Amino acid sequence: MTGMDAILHGGLQGYLVVALLLFFLGLATVLLRRTLLLQFMGVELMLNAANVALLAFARFHGGDAQAMVFYLFIIAVAACEAAIGLALVIGLYRHRDTTDSDRATSLKQ
């Protein structure tokens, strides 16, 4: 498989392209949206993109089990990040009555 064919029919390049696009869609969400919850979901999407690339490389490396271990660590960290991040959003909403990251500016003043 070469070129476009590899991208369209599940060659390594195809998975890497999907991972890259997923990562950049997540980054765009973090940069362009103002709602903290959506920015947080963008971060989760970026973590997921890293997982796709990692496991694609593992499969083309002959089904390496080492990658699964790192995948487990990544989702453990993602779960921690979800819990803490959402707690922070709730904290902000309690104090400021907003979930808009543009309105959380008291450190700027």
Added chain:
Amino acid sequence: MFITFALITLLGALGMLLQKNVVVAGLCMVAAFFGVAGLFVLLANPVAAALQIIVYTGAILVLVLFVIMMLNSHQEEEAQAARPVQRWLSVALVAGLAFGAMKLVLGSAGVKALAVKGAEMPQAMTLQKVGTTLFADHLLGFEVAGLVLLAAMIGAVALTKRNL
């Protein structure tokens, strides 16, 4: 098959980026995560697919949707300032980075060699293989991950509880 799951993933992510309603954006994210789980199945890795569905769609997304309902802020708030310069700069940054990374990945000789070398399907990943590697070679990391999860749990309770 690959193209189907890739499209589900990417359209879900795109929907999340463009959707005005936060609840609908969360549901788009469910679609993206299911698509990624499908990609993991195609990568001969059913263990990762199951974990993806249990952890991401099962735990993290339910948590996110609960918080959205709890905060009752389904629509994005009105912008205080339009900030057109920053928005265009971030679009340009993302597009530039995406273009550069895509060029690097598709032009890389190492990626091409690996794609040819590993073309035949490996044996499907089993839970046994994962468990053996995890507990034989990475026991300390496993224990630390448990500790990190405990710390996050305590931190989340401490942050959200009004008066401990």
